[in-house]
Amino acid sequence: MYPTNQPDPSLLRGMTRRRLGRRDALRLGGVSALGAFLAACGVEGKGKPEASVAPDAVQKFWSGKAKNGKVDFANWPLYMDPKKPELKKFTEKTGIQVNYQEVIQEMGPWFAKVQPQLSAGQSIGFDLMVITNSLQFGQFRNSGFLAPLDHSQLPNFTKNAAPKYAQESFDPGNVFSIPWASGITGIAYDPKKTGREITKLADLWDPAFKGKVGMFSDSQELANFGLLAAGLKPGDSGEDEWKKAAAKLKEQKDAGLVRNYYDQSYVDALGKGEVWLTQAWSGDIFQKNVSDGTNFKFIIPEEGGTIWTDNFTIPVTATNPVDAIMLMDFFYEVENAASLAEYINYVCPVPAAQAQISKDAAAASGEDKTLLTQVAGSPLVFPGDADYAKLHYYVDFNTAEEQQTFASIFEPITLS
Secondary structure, eight states: OOOTTSOOHHHHTTHHHHHHHHHHHHHHHHSHHHHHHHHHHTOOOOSSOOSSOOTTHHHHHHTTOOOOSEEEEEEOTTSSOTTOHHHHHHHHHHOOEEEEEEOOSOHHHHHHHHHHHHHTTOOOSOSEEEEESSHHHHHHHHTTOBOOOOGGGOHHHHHHSOGGGGOOTTSGGGSSOEEEEEEEEEEEEOHHHHSSOOOSGGGGGOGGGTTOEEEESOHHHHHHHHHHHTTOOGGGOOHHHHHHHHHHHHHHHHTTOEEEEESTTHHHHHHHTSOSEEEEEHHHHHHHHHHHOOOOEEEOOTTOEEEEEEEEEOBTTOSOHHHHHHHHHHTTSHHHHHHHHHHHOSBOSOTTHHHHHHHHHHHOOHHHHHHHHHHHHOTTTSOOHHHHHTEEOOOOOOSHHHHHHHHHHHGGGGOO
């Protein structure tokens, strides 16, 4: 660990705090607390995601709208270099002023805050917001709160985005959203402790690692691994499949394999050797190896892993939607995508940014050169096609009742 007089570089770069805040949001906003939240709001989903909107919806929304020279942008904390070099470049290029606010802390409270205005057809004060593929994404979408995107205004996205992002189960065809950044849930392990390579979910059920396995306390993350380990696909699952997955996870627990069900503290448990292999988030392991000089391995299991995505969206009441969609497409220019990835180190949705970061690394020196070389070469930032092929999106809920059933099946597993 770092001496007390030297701050962790990942904290200086904003990563650890940003990731912790986002994961707490999924935990607090995506499982048991959310059912009560939805009931209080009186808002429920209205069906499965649509592959498209009405044929004239895009034309109706965008007709007559023009560039106004400003955009109000709502994002999560610590999700961009504080100096905002990309936004300055955007303003220089387009003349559009960006009011960037780090106002989204959790998805549940954010939806609760803006839902009254959106229901009344009023502006929420933002033209662009980054929201997660959570239950609330479905609430935004199914309530008609998101503007349909005009892909003719997104040429850089069309040209440069990884194909995986056109296949998102929560928004197939990117009707309402395009990615800001993503992350992967897989397995991290210490090869010095395991004594062999870890390649599959079945390794988390191996008696050889009794008491040395870490699993997540987040019910969504835990359930997805249970489903995949049982040979089931999260996106095609319902109550029957959830019960099979829960039985698989209970089998693991009853055999004494799981040391603990962790939140963010799994990283420390791995570092201390308390666990040898564990469910893990890709960005955490990348940052741990960079900041502490460890050599932990991260893999997407043969049976599959999961991918989460934070997404650009335009509220249907946006005052400056043309300016907003211009900014969205700006981040899909290769140089701009690379610049963002160099700072945040999450999965970049623009594969060509990898070569740009390698070029930037070649021109850098010292610690900057080392870090950029690591970012460019990391499959945790730039997964290959084979990696993407193994990734699944989370179970998609349409109602509070579905979510509550899900929670009632999986939450008891993590209780001692």
